Amino acid sequence: MAEILLETRDLNRFFGGLRAVADVSLRAMRGQIKAVIGPNGAGKTTLFNLISGNLRPQSGSVRFRGQEITRLKPYMIARRGIFRTFQTTRLFAHMSVLENVMVGRHTCSRAGFLACMLNVPWKWPEERAIRGKAMETLRSLGLEGYAEETAQNLPFGRQRMVEFARALATEPQLLLLDEPAAGLNVHETAELSDLLLAIRDRGITLLVVEHDMSLVMDISDEIVVLDRGSVIAEGKPEDIQRDERVVRIYLGEERAE
Amino acid sequence: MRWKRLAPVAVLIVLVILIQLVFSAADAVYYLTQLTMSAYYCLVAIGLCLLMGHTGQISLGHAGFFAIGGYTSAVLTTVNLLPHAGSGFVRFLGRIGFVVRRVDLYGEEILSVSPWIAFLAAVILALVVAFVIGLPATRLKGHYLAMATLGFGVIIHAVALGTAVLGESDGISGVPGFRLFLGLEVNGRLKFRVQNYYIAWFLIVAALLLAMNLIHSRVGRALRAIHGSEQAASSLGINPARYKLTVFVFSAVLAAVGGSFAAHYNGGIGPSEATVMKSVRYVAIVAVGGMSNLWGIVLMGMLLNFLSLRGYFGSYDDAVFAAILIGIMLFAPRGILRLPLLDSVRRLAGAGRGALARAGGPLAGILARRGGERKDGEAPGERHG
Numbered sequence: 001m002a003e004i005l006l007e008t009r010d011l012n013r014f015f016g017g018l019r020a021v022a023d024v025s026l027r028a029m030r031g032q033i034k035a036v037i038g039p040n041g042a043g044k045t046t047l048f049n050l051i052s053g054n055l056r057p058q059s060g061s062v063r064f065r066g067q068e069i070t071r072l073k074p075y076m077i078a079r080r081g082i083f084r085t086f087q088t089t090r091l092f093a094h095m096s097v098l099e100n101v102m103v104g105r106h107t108c109s110r111a112g113f114l115a116c117m118l119n120v121p122w123k124w125p126e127e128r129a130i131r132g133k134a135m136e137t138l139r140s141l142g143l144e145g146y147a148e149e150t151a152q153n154l155p156f157g158r159q160r161m162v163e164f165a166r167a168l169a170t171e172p173q174l175l176l177l178d179e180p181a182a183g184l185n186v187h188e189t190a191e192l193s194d195l196l197l198a199i200r201d202r203g204i205t206l207l208v209v210e211h212d213m214s215l216v217m218d219i220s221d222e223i224v225v226l227d228r229g230s231v232i233a234e235g236k237p238e239d240i241q242r243d244e245r246v247v248r249i250y251l252g253e254e255r256a257e
Numbered sequence: 258m259r260w261k262r263l264a265p266v267a268v269l270i271v272l273v274i275l276i277q278l279v280f281s282a283a284d285a286v287y288y289l290t291q292l293t294m295s296a297y298y299c300l301v302a303i304g305l306c307l308l309m310g311h312t313g314q315i316s317l318g319h320a321g322f323f324a325i326g327g328y329t330s331a332v333l334t335t336v337n338l339l340p341h342a343g344s345g346f347v348r349f350l351g352r353i354g355f356v357v358r359r360v361d362l363y364g365e366e367i368l369s370v371s372p373w374i375a376f377l378a379a380v381i382l383a384l385v386v387a388f389v390i391g392l393p394a395t396r397l398k399g400h401y402l403a404m405a406t407l408g409f410g411v412i413i414h415a416v417a418l419g420t421a422v423l424g425e426s427d428g429i430s431g432v433p434g435f436r437l438f439l440g441l442e443v444n445g446r447l448k449f450r451v452q453n454y455y456i457a458w459f460l461i462v463a464a465l466l467l468a469m470n471l472i473h474s475r476v477g478r479a480l481r482a483i484h485g486s487e488q489a490a491s492s493l494g495i496n497p498a499r500y501k502l503t504v505f506v507f508s509a510v511l512a513a514v515g516g517s518f519a520a521h522y523n524g525g526i527g528p529s530e531a532t533v534m535k536s537v538r539y540v541a542i543v544a545v546g547g548m549s550n551l552w553g554i555v556l557m558g559m560l561l562n563f564l565s566l567r568g569y570f571g572s573y574d575d576a577v578f579a580a581i582l583i584g585i586m587l588f589a590p591r592g593i594l595r596l597p598l599l600d601s602v603r604r605l606a607g608a609g610r611g612a613l614a615r616a617g618g619p620l621a622g623i624l625a626r627r628g629g630e631r632k633d634g635e636a637p638g639e640r641h642g
Binding site: 052054073074075078079083084086090091092093094095099102103104105106107108110112113117118120123126127130166170240 | 284442467468470471474475476477478479481482484485486489490491492493494495496497500503507
């Protein structure tokens with residue numbers, strides 16, 4: 001059960017003189033929701049970018065299911081089963097909701113350039129499967145009524161959900177969610193919390209950067225706290241709530257932000 | 258679904274036939290000449306549509322690929338190998354049918370490369386050149402491909418102007434007809450005029466079908482995803498560099514096919530086909546047609562090229578295309594068929610249709626499965642402007 005799915009070791013990333021991520025070592029176990037929290041500028045998003053391959057670390061390593069993925073390109077990392085969402089939703093604005101989710105099936109399908117251009121009959125079942133699976137994913141999130149809408153015409157909260165649908169359609173092993181609750185209203189956040197638990201129940205591991213503390217405390221199995229690029233605390237939600245350093249950072253006792 | 262997609266193609270074919278019948282009946286087949294040439298230019302625009310409209314990459318050098326196609330065919334089919342006819346290599350080429358004897362414009366017998374082989378060489382050369390330019394340029398985000406192709410276009414024009422074999426500023430003439438099969442021949446002479454109109458349109462329809470298949474496929478969606486957000490696309494496992502390169506190479510090959518056929522049809526090709534302004538003209542046609550709208554691009558490409566070839570723009574030819582480009586960018590960035598005014602009419606007509614489709618609250622499915630209950634924060638169907 002407690003398989004180490006993702007492990008970073010002594011990860012470092014500098015931006016000029018700024019040490020955005022400093023010697024970060026953390027582990028995510030299969031099937032858990034792990035939250036990464038910390039004040040603005042703590043290096044949370046940078047850490048995500050290092051894991052997903054959007055940035056390369058100056059030193060340190062990232063291992064996924066025991067294999068080194070440190071310097072792979074983002075699309076290669078995705079093909080291994082790690083998918084991410086972004087702080088600002090990145091739907092393909094001019095494509096329909098259904099098509100957006102269908103793109104999520106990219107790694108699960110094969111048809112190449114020539115086969116697609118010649119529309120060869122032996123690729124039709126694959127295309128049908130892509131469409132079917134995408135529709136099924138939309139239905140499971142109650143979004144099927146939006147399938148033919150252009151993505152950019154949806155209200156913000158729905159766009160977020162479509163982005164989840166797209167990420168889920170990939171059949172991920174690990175999902176990196178960068179501030180999934182940002183910009184959602186209270187109802188939507190509550191829905192999100194249920195959704196994340198449901199995703200975990202499907203056996204998908206979640207690494208979540210989030211500012212909404214009540215959401216984090218509600219759903220996380222474990223929490224990592226980053227400050228100025230370093231891990232300052234790690235543990236169960238109730239331990240983190242009691243941790244003095246964490247409290248000090250969040251209440252800003254000695255520091256002026 | 259599939260029929261819905263093919264219906265416009267059928268309409269197009271009927272239109273093409275009607276146009277020919279009308280012009281023939283009116284004894285005005287000379288119009289078909291310009292329509293044939295326009296069709297070859299349209300081929301370039303269709304490739305560019307996939308590249309620009311669907312993948313979000315700009316090429317300012319597609320006239321260069323058109324010229325590569327045209328010049329390769331022209332040079333190889335007009336070169337005279339007769340003085341070397343005795344050499345073993347040329348005899349070998351003759352035996353496998355790569356070189357053929359024919360009588361040139363002045364009644365002399367020459368030995369030159371078969372148009373089929375020249376055509377293949379043209380396509381392969383365009384493919385290789387596009388690959389070499391595209392390989393580094395598509396690995397980078399942003400407008401590197403535009404820069405690289407701009408430089409490429411300038412070089413091709415300079416080479417065409419400055420190389421003796423390519424006829425310098427005169428270009429190459431005396432290019433023979435290209436015998437295809439079943440008596441069909443790409444040839445500009447009067448008696449071939451009607452069939453050439455159909456040959457050119459056959460290419461357009463074929464390219465359209467290929468492009469439409471691609472757009473509505475896994476790869477097409479990947480292309481549009483790259484256009485939408487390269488970062489999001491690659492986070493979903495799409496390799497942007499590979500797809501950008503493939504589309505670029507394909508569009509270059511289409512341009513070369515157009516160039517090769519046009520050279521046979523015109524009986525020659527000159528450096529004016531390779532100017533940067535020609536490349537800008539292709540970009541303008543794609544923009545005015547609506548970037549990703551194949552039908553708009555074919556329509557506007559035919560119309561504008563026809564007017565230009567008939568000389569309606571006079572000496573302001575290039576200026577007209579440049580002005581169109583500016584106008585489109587300012588007033589109708591989604592193309593002439595999607596002018597803001599037309600669009601709002603369309604929206605009014607289509608309103609209400611979408612609202613009916615939406616039933617069942619968001620997340621209803623997954624919550625039901627978890628046995629949870631929750632009120633929707635938002636009524637289904639409620640939308641922001």
